[in-house]
Amino acid sequence: MSIRPDWIAVDWGTSNLRVWAMQGRDVLAARSSDAGMNTLEPGGFEPALLALIDSWLGDGATPVIACGMVGSRQGWGEAPYLDVPTVPTGSPARMPVRDARITVSVLPGIKQADPADVMRGEETQIAGLIAEEPRFDGVVCLPGTHTKWVRISAEEVCHFRTAMTGEMHSLLSKQSVLRHSITADWDDQTFLDAVDEVMSRPERIASSLFSIRAAGLVGRECASPAARLSGILIGAELAAMKPYWLGQDVALIGSDKLCALYAQALRLTGLEARILDATRMTLAGLAAAYEGSLT
Amino acid sequence: MSIRPDWIAVDWGTSNLRVWAMQGRDVLAARSSDAGMNTLEPGGFEPALLALIDSWLGDGATPVIACGMVGSRQGWGEAPYLDVPTVPTGSPARMPVRDARITVSVLPGIKQADPADVMRGEETQIAGLIAEEPRFDGVVCLPGTHTKWVRISAEEVCHFRTAMTGEMHSLLSKQSVLRHSITADWDDQTFLDAVDEVMSRPERIASSLFSIRAAGLVGRECASPAARLSGILIGAELAAMKPYWLGQDVALIGSDKLCALYAQALRLTGLEARILDATRMTLAGLAAAYEGSLT
Incomplete structure (x- = not known):
């Protein structure tokens, strides 16, 4: 039996494309590509979208609702940013299409003038959280390539900041001199010690990285150079974002592995963060936008 | 007339090979390759060495004295590290050669157990400084891919630290999302403002980088994103290395451009650093080692 969704949900980022065939809020099928x-x-x-969803399309025009970098200047077409403070879901931008079997709407990102910052994609996960918990008053941390810290109150995004922690980790562990030292070994205590060290003395960040490499050369390898690198970078991020998490209700939205690391690090400060499922938040946010488009 | 040096000086780093035909302390000719x-x-x-020096070789065996990464485990052969505290020049390691027209000696690097750190090549520039100024008592900063801060006293290297500032700058400006923002424009005030900002609030380092990119997207470009990136990274390094430079006589050894940036940044703290010519220091250090080998 063929799948005929009411609408199609799309999360289209820098390096991945994920699509879901939806009936109301229910997922009929999911596919992805790189x-x-x-x-x-x-x-x-x-063409990249049709390659994944072609078999789901029928005679009429199926609405496609997308979020993420697809709405940037380098994407399919620009979906303008909303300005903080703002509700996280704004009017979607319609993309030009050749195939009459689809209409494509991309949700806007959010921008902040001072300090300058932008997000695309995370606003939809935040919309999902607010759809599920309208009274949420606290901070959402979305760990990833560019980790976002977002203050939410009264169903609005008040202000936010980005740390390039994921991208720095990737560059340092794969392309810098530290790549010679990074192994698959992981040790929680090494990670936590590094978080604690950098949070208490953030001014030492610049001198702490090279010692990961040097320790191996002088015969003083730590239990896990990979855990130490992650700990230094996440510790530096927590030091920078202290005004966000201190004394707040913090929810984490991201990959299981990254959220678990951030939760461990935050626990050092006495804070218990909740971990929310990232895909569920994305779909809840896209569904809220789809339902809004029907009214 | 053909060049017939007494000896050949070699500075062999990770990405470059430089050779000089020497008569005592005088340079007869210089060549380099990548x-x-x-x-x-x-x-x-x-073969890489002979490709540059072949025409300088005569009937006897010409001594070649080299420093740098050529003496690492991944190099021609390992020249063991000296341990701090130490004079900067130790017994050179002889490399195996097939060509009877040369003997090749590589100077040892220096290592430190705690905090773990290593250098290869910089110790020879420090030896050059001490050969020229035996009474130097202060700190040498050698800006580069891996910038070294070295405390010198009584002709010895007491202790040192490395910051990966140059490598971070290269990765962030060429391979991260910031590459879209980095232009050739330079503005000194933007550089100095960023140094000052990060030195006074080093805990903000992790949140300050992405705003270089975001500022362009929200229409608030700074005068020079490149200067801001350099300022953030050098500011972070100066914050980490404060125990090295505070109240010290600081000498800078490196490329003219980098030394000028570090001198500008240090001037913000009220410190006037001297800039010493890097090639002169390298040759003075290699010459001291050559003269030591004759006795």
Whole structure:
């Protein structure tokens, strides 16, 4: 039996494309590919989408609701940013399509003038959280390539900041001199010691990284250089974001592995963060936008 | 007339090979290539060297004195590290050669157990400084891919630390999302403002980088994103290295451009650093080692 969704949910980031065939809020099927924004030319977005969803399309025009970097200047088409403070879901931008079997709407990102900051995609996960918990008053941390810390109150995004922790980790562990030292070994205590060390003396960040490499050369390897690198970078992020998490109700939305690391690190400060399922939040946010488009 | 040096000085780093035909302390000729350690297989060092110096060789065996990463485990052969505190020049390690027209000696690097740290190449520039100024008592900063801060007293290296500032700058400006924002524009005040900002609030380092990118997206570009990135990274390094430079006589050894930036940044703290010519220091250090080998 063929799948005929009411609408199609799309999370289209820099390096991945994920689609869900939806009936109201229920998922009928899910697919994904590595056709992220970074891999596509301007004319390549519609074909990349159709390659995943073609078999789900019927006679009429199926609405497609998308979020993420697909709405950036380098994406399918620009979906303008909302300005903080703002509710996280704004009017979607319609993308030009050739195939009459779809209409494509992309949700806007959010921008902040001072300090300058932007997000695309995370606002939809936040919309999902607010759809599920309208009275949420606290901070959402969304760990990833560019981790976001977002203050939420009265169903609005008040202000936010980004740390490039995931991207720094990738560059340092794969392309810097530290790549010679990073192994698959992991040790929780090494991670926590590094978080604690950098949070209490953040001014030492710049001198602490090279010692990961040097320790191996002088015969003083730590139990896990990988855990130490993660601990230094996440510790530096927590030091920078202290005004966000201190004394707040913190929810984490991201991959299981990253959220668990952030929760461990925050526990050092006495804070118990809740971990929310990232895909569920994305779908709840896209569903809220789809339902809004029907009224 | 052909050049017939007494000896040949070699500075062999990760990405470059530089050679000088020497008569005592005088330079007869200089050549260089991009045959750095990173580009060479184990058997490739002798041919890479001969490609530059072949025409300088006569009937006898010409001594070659080298410093740098050529003496690392991944180099021609390992020249063991000296331990701090130490004079900066130790017994050179002889490398195996096939060509009877040369003997090759590589100077040892220096290592420190706690905090773990290593250097290879910089110790020879420090030896050059001490050869020229035996009474130097202060700190040498050698800006580069891996910037070293070295405390010198009584002709010895007492202790040192490394910051990966140059490598971080290269990764962030060429390979991270910030590459979209970095232009050729330079503005001194933007650089100094960023140094000052990060030195006074080093805990903000992790949240300050992404705003370089975001500022452009929200229409608030700073005068020079490149200057801001350099300022953040050098500011973070100065914050980490404060115990080194505070109240000290500081000498800078490195490229003219980098030394000028560090001198500008240090001037913000009221410190006037001297800039010493890097090649002169390298040659003075290699010459001291050559003269030591004759006695």
